Amino acid sequence: MCTLEKKGDIFILTLTGDGEHRLNPTLLDSIQSSLRRVRQEATTSSALITTAHGKFFSNGYDIAWAQSSQVRMAQMDSLLRSVVSDLLTLPMPTIAAVTGHASAAGYILALAHDYLVMRSDRGFLYMSELDINLVIPAWFVAVVEAKVGSPSARRHIVMNAAKLTAKDALRLGVIDSAHDTVAETFEAAQARALDLVKRGWDGHVYAQNRMRFLGRVIRAVEDTSERNTNTSSRL
Numbered sequence: 423m424c425t426l427e428k429k430g431d432i433f434i435l436t437l438t439g440d441g442e443h444r445l446n447p448t449l450l451d452s453i454q455s456s457l458r459r460v461r462q463e464a465t466t467s468s469a470l471i472t473t474a475h476g477k478f479f480s481n482g483y484d485i486a487w488a489q490s491s492q493v494r495m496a497q498m499d500s501l502l503r504s505v506v507s508d509l510l511t512l513p514m515p516t517i518a519a520v521t522g523h524a525s526a527a528g529y530i531l532a533l534a535h536d537y538l539v540m541r542s543d544r545g546f547l548y549m550s551e552l553d554i555n556l557v558i559p560a561w562f563v564a565v566v567e568a569k570v571g572s573p574s575a576r577r578h579i580v581m582n583a584a585k586l587t588a589k590d591a592l593r594l595g596v597i598d599s600a601h602d603t604v605a606e607t608f609e610a611a612q613a614r615a616l617d618l619v620k621r622g623w624d625g626h627v628y629a630q631n632r633m634r635f636l637g638r639v640i641r642a643v644e645d646t647s648e649r650n651t652n653t654s655s656r657l
């Protein structure tokens with residue numbers, strides 16, 4: 423599950439508990455209702471930090487729950503699309519404090535934030551589809567393309583299923599800063615959030631500008647026409 427607290431103008435959304443924070447409908451619904459509250463309670467200049475307890479930020483879709491049911495996979499895909507769309511249209515800057523592993527859909531959840539700060543002593547950013555014999559959704563690729571500038575870095579992430587440490591991710595331009603501990607990672611997220619709030623931007627203007635800046639990926643996230651044939655035998 424997740425909790426939402428507010429410290430001054432900063433909202434803190436935390437994926438709670440020591441588990442893998444697998445993105446099943448229960449957790450995705452909980453995240454989405456928290457984001458709805460953030461949108462309702464936002465003041466002119468706010469910021470959101472998303473973080474997690476334990477050694478995982480999110481280990482991706484709950485494929486055990488899906489039990490290879492395409493309908494259930496489609497349900498998680500649809501819910502994650504609306505969470506990512508909510509993040510990309512939120513009227514405030516967003517920061518992911520990646521305090522543990524973020525795999526596949528969990529990686530996309532982190533990348534859906536404007537800024538990523540990450541713990542360097544533990545935790546990978548890991549687009550694992552190749553290793554688990556799944557086809558990456560086109561909209562996931564659109565998010566990676568929008569957030570990672572270098573073609574070789576994108577190839578390493580997607581076509582090499584690289585397990586990036588924070589230091590690797592910083593070098594490849596995937597994250598904004600790397601920190602030795604969970605505490606320092608969260609402090610860095612708070613400091614960045616305060617700096618952004620201090621700019622005093624109107625959140626709705628911020629959201630409009632982000633929708634211009636990331637228009638292509640927002641359209642990809644919201645385009646559910648993509649057929650995701652997730653059985654390699656069909657290739």
Ligand SMILES: CCCCCCCCCCCCC/C=C/C(=O)SCCNC(=O)CCNC(=O)[C@H](O)C(C)(C)COP(=O)(O)OP(=O)(O)OC[C@H]1O[C@@H](n2cnc3c(N)ncnc32)[C@H](O)[C@@H]1OP(=O)(O)O
Pocket residue numbers: 477481482483484485492495496499523524525526527528541542543544545546548550551554556557558559587588649650652
């Ligand atoms: C009808 C229409 C149809 C439409 C249908 C639409 C459907 C769409 C479906 C789309 C599906 C495709 C997209 C898929 C999305 C998904 O999310 S699927 C699920 C993805 N999840 C995964 O694949 C899980 C991946 N996770 C793992 O493999 C592991 O959990 C891990 C991340 C590798 C972590 O391993 P773990 O053992 O659990 O953790 P640790 O013990 O912490 O680490 C292992 C070792 O690594 C060392 N280490 C950790 N961090 C670091 C670091 N930063 N630096 C250096 N070393 C590190 C750690 O010390 C461990 O080392 P040892 O102790 O020596 O073992």
